[in-house]
Amino acid sequence: MLKEKILISACLLGIPCRYDGRDNKIKNLTLLQEQFELIPVCPEQLGGLSTPRCPCEIQKNKVISREGKDYTREFQKGAEESLKLAKQWNIKTALLKAKSPSCGFGQIYDGSFSRKLITGNGLTAALLEKEGIQIFSETELDKFFKKLYNELTIK
Numbered sequence: 001m002l003k004e005k006i007l008i009s010a011c012l013l014g015i016p017c018r019y020d021g022r023d024n025k026i027k028n029l030t031l032l033q034e035q036f037e038l039i040p041v042c043p044e045q046l047g048g049l050s051t052p053r054c055p056c057e058i059q060k061n062k063v064i065s066r067e068g069k070d071y072t073r074e075f076q077k078g079a080e081e082s083l084k085l086a087k088q089w090n091i092k093t094a095l096l097k098a099k100s101p102s103c104g105f106g107q108i109y110d111g112s113f114s115r116k117l118i119t120g121n122g123l124t125a126a127l128l129e130k131e132g133i134q135i136f137s138e139t140e141l142d143k144f145f146k147k148l149y150n151e152l153t154i155k
């Protein structure tokens with residue numbers, strides 16, 4: 001049986017693409033890899049940013065680095081490139097890194113670089129959701145498995 005393709009933040013797979021050159025590898029990776037075909041994406045790298053890079057947060061409608069530089073265009077490009085990949089692979093579900101200004105879904109940092117959270121989505125998560133892709137963050141793995149398991153048993 002063909003496995004469902006899931007778009008996943010590359011850092012969750014252990015790829016060291018974070019702003020500080022580290023990763024966010026998740027524990028249940030083996031289970032995920034057994035059940036799904038994982039398509040990794042790092043929107044910030046796809047947007048042309050290097051690794052490591054200066055951390056950024058969303059301030060109003062812009063993405064600003066801790067040094068005060070505007071990187072909105074790069075983040076927007078990364079979101080568009082990620083959407084292209086999702087469409088190319090006919091992806092319906094994405095598993096994205098929580099709180100990131102690209103991948104965060106539901107909650108993101110508030111733009112003050114003080115680790116305070118506010119309600120909101122990263123640019124990539126917002127675009128994917130707008131295009132009808134269902135998004136989970138890695139903090140919702142139980143919910144993610146439950147939903148996909150139910151779909152598989154209903155089919």
Ligand code: SF4
Nearest residue numbers: 009010011042097103
């Ligand atoms: S942009 Fe997304 S995939 Fe890339 S490092 Fe940040 S959270 Fe991970």
